[in-house]
Amino acid sequence: PNTEAALRAAMASPHRMPGHAARDGARHPVETLKFFGLEPTMTVLEYGPGAGWYTELLAPTLAARGKLIVTSTDPQGPPEARPTLYAERLDLFLKKSPEVYGKVERALFDPSAPELDLDGEVDLALVIRGMQGWVRDDSVDRWLQAIHRALKPGGTLGIVQHRAAADADPKESATRGYLPQAWVIEQVEAQGFKLAAKSEINANPKDTRDHEGGVWALPPTLRNGDKDREKYLAIGESDRMTLRFTKVAK
16 A cells, blocks of 8 residues: 555565565665655666665565666676676576566666667666675766666666765775765766765764775675674664755756
């Protein structure tokens, strides 16, 4: 009947991957997606679905009256290329539960020149913990421009991003997964968006941002294995900014 009911039903569903529900308390999906204005009738673009944590909540929420589009590289690309591996993983993920993911559409893109053939089709675009990759690839402007074109006039861009110290150098902090919040806002607004609201839903003051191995030392990745494992578990997931932008004319 409404966004929250749909999301909570999806959260409780056995279709979710093992371990994913354990992340709900740290990631606040209902509060985050309601903050972004998600409605079950929307066309939603999810950038970089990764292992499908948000996809498994969005797909059933949008299946009846909306549409979910996820970005993907080509699963038929060069077999030795990392983007092909990611695309194959997504392909297997979507095919494992056709009753849940059968309506999900894929927007294929070339990593060397990201473009989306979605001009003015999208109500809400989501970039969840993914902007650090744009910085490392020097593609921040290109991705923001592609998303701007994909959104309808007045459409919404929702960003959740690991938050660096305010005075951090974005190029350096991106290698550890973090970006400074004011810098993120500046980059997004430079590409035809206006900050509409910001939230501390996903803040974590225990995150010191100086971990060996970067943000991936924290749960759920725990990159360092048993080394300082209890310390990282006690910190929990990263400190994250949560930002809502509105598309405006460039």
